[in-house]
Amino acid sequence: MKKRMTLVLLLMFTTLVSAQKMNNNKKAILASVEKHEAALIKISDSIWALAETAFEEHKSAEILANYAEKNGFNVQRGVAGMPTAFVATYGSGAPVISVLGEFDALPGISQKAVPTKEPLQDGAAGHGCGHNLFGAGSLGAAIAVKELIAQGKLKGTVKFFGTPSEEKFFGKIWMVREGLWDGVDVNLSWHPSAATKADVQSSLALVDFKVEFFGQAAHASADPWNGRSASDALELYTTGINYYREHIKPTVRIHYHIQDGGQVVNVVPDYSKLWVRVRDTKRSGMMPVYERVQKMAEGAAIMANVDYKISLISGIYEVLVNRAGGEIMQQNLELLGDISYTAEEIAFGKKIQEITGKPQVGMDASINPLEETKEHPGGGSTDVGDVSWNVANINLGVTTAPKDTPWHSWAVVACGGMSIGHKGMSYAAKAMGMTMVDLFENPKLVEKVKTEYKERKGSEVYEAIVPEGPPPIGTN
Incomplete structure (x- = not known):
């Protein structure tokens, strides 16, 4: 009581x-x-x-x-x-x-x-x-x-x-x-x-950019040797990103969304596009990863023998x-x-x-x-x-x-x-x-x-x- x-x-x-x-x-x-x-x-x-x-x-x-x-x-x-x-x-x-x-x-x-x-x-x-x-x-x-x-x-x-x-x-x-x-x-x-x-608590810094690959269309069966596949470049690029994940700090996040990987199965695609996002708890940690992932796009383009373009969308602190x-x-x-x-x-x-x-x-x-x-x-x-x-x-x-x-x-x-x-x-x-x-x-x-x-x-x-x-x- x-x-x-x-x-x-x-x-x-x-x-x-x-x-x-x-x-x-x-x-x-x-x-x-x-x-x-x-x-x-x-x-x-x-x-x-x-x-x-x-x-x-x-x-x-x-x-x-x-x-x-x-x-x-x-x-x-x-x-x-x-x-x-x-x-x-x-x-x-x-x-x-x-x-x-x-x-x-x-x-x-x-x-x-x-x-x-x-x-x-x-x-x-x-x-x-x-x-x-x-x-x-x-x-x-x-x-x-x-x-x-x-x-x-x-x-x-x-x-x-x-x-x-x-x-x-x-x-x-x-x-x-x-x-x-x-x-x-x-x-x-x-x-x-x-x-x-x-x-x-803080949040994660972020940068968004678009990657486009430009190749040469061709018949996928009759003469694929005349084609240069933008879709191949896209796949090589995302593979590179996914292997890179093992070698980045735990605070980093990388996301991508494939927006165009080709339209039909019997055409070697001459165009592909994806939206890529890199994050880290600090902008200072995000920027080196961003720079590295951009270089990977160039590597993918070289391997697929296509051209590429990177366009900044926006980024935040x-x-x-x-x-x-x-x-x-x-x-x-x-x-x-x-x-x-x-x-x-x-x-x-x-x-x-x-x-x-x-x-x-x-x-x-x-x-x-x-x-x-x-x-x-x-x-x-x-x-x-x-x-x-x-x-x-x-x-x-x-x-x-x-x-x-x-x-x-x-x-x-x-x-x-x-x-x-x-x-x-x-x-x-x-x-x-x-x-x-x-x-x-x-x-x-x-x-x-x-x-x-x-x-x-x-x-x-x-x-x-x-x-x-x-x-x-x-x-x-």
Whole structure:
């Protein structure tokens, strides 16, 4: 009984301390997100249903831009040469705090909002990375901060960046190249996840390029000696890549997708094409591998007696971690507490886990502690990395799918179109809004975050990994 009373008193004390830290501006953030929640869910669901892919997100981008405009933001559309990129701005002066929003889908994973695999439309796209939630949640945070600036309770500028084509061409690179983050003090970003935590892990640097081989067509049976096979070159090249895998560091990843290996069986192919991707935990480790794999294309062309061409598509940096920003975010996550789920939502999650062969443990609702930053993390890549090398950046992950859910899959699409995803989206809006309040209210925190950014970047000179000219609009 005595232990129980002690526990009750401890909980009461913890609640009191939390209440004291939840100042009026942060309470206003929560109230604003809840006020706009129905509209934000409608926006998210509309983008989820549209499922527009890289550089084709015209309706999705317009939905977000229109709602920003409706809520008093000045919206600049079609920035950095991309019709679906935009910047929404409110306020004036320092500090300038920005937040990222994404909204592109992935091809081929259309799915209904049900816990069994069931496409909305066979072969169509789906939001298997939760970007329908990403854009709407970030806009919710920006609007909540805007309202405080409008009321005179905060001073400064808030920006919402609508960033297209994260999944394929990495639209943020062209936005960075255009200087759109010049003058921004701190940037915030979040991503749908299977866990909720302040994200202080980096990502993988990446480079994408296209390899084409050009040969001579001939009859495959009557006179193959008159042919020079572009398909042979392609196979020799991929064989070289696969033998090379034994001799690269464990942090490196090499992927390729054969886009054209010839059209018919009775013709020696005179053309072949593949998309190649090289990754590593550091750009400095990625570049030598990239250079080596390019040389292999020349070797394959020599062996097959064909010509070849290499075309850079784009490339991205690893995320530059900011632990000072992560600590601010962590405090706000702990203030907010765990996401709560209904019995129906937990059952939905367990059904997905059952079908995908994972332990049926349901949702991870806990607030994970701030992790130690790993030197060589696993995982994927994001063009948020390029933003993070140009402005101090704070990252967040929020639960929008069951524990261990396969990402970029139908299961994530299903959760993003129902209440599990909606709850994560609203939570992210609140956490980012509260963190922005801390930055607006306390200039010392802004300086602390910016100081760490400068220290981690050091003497590194950022160089965008993109070809000359405009973004590859219309090549999806």
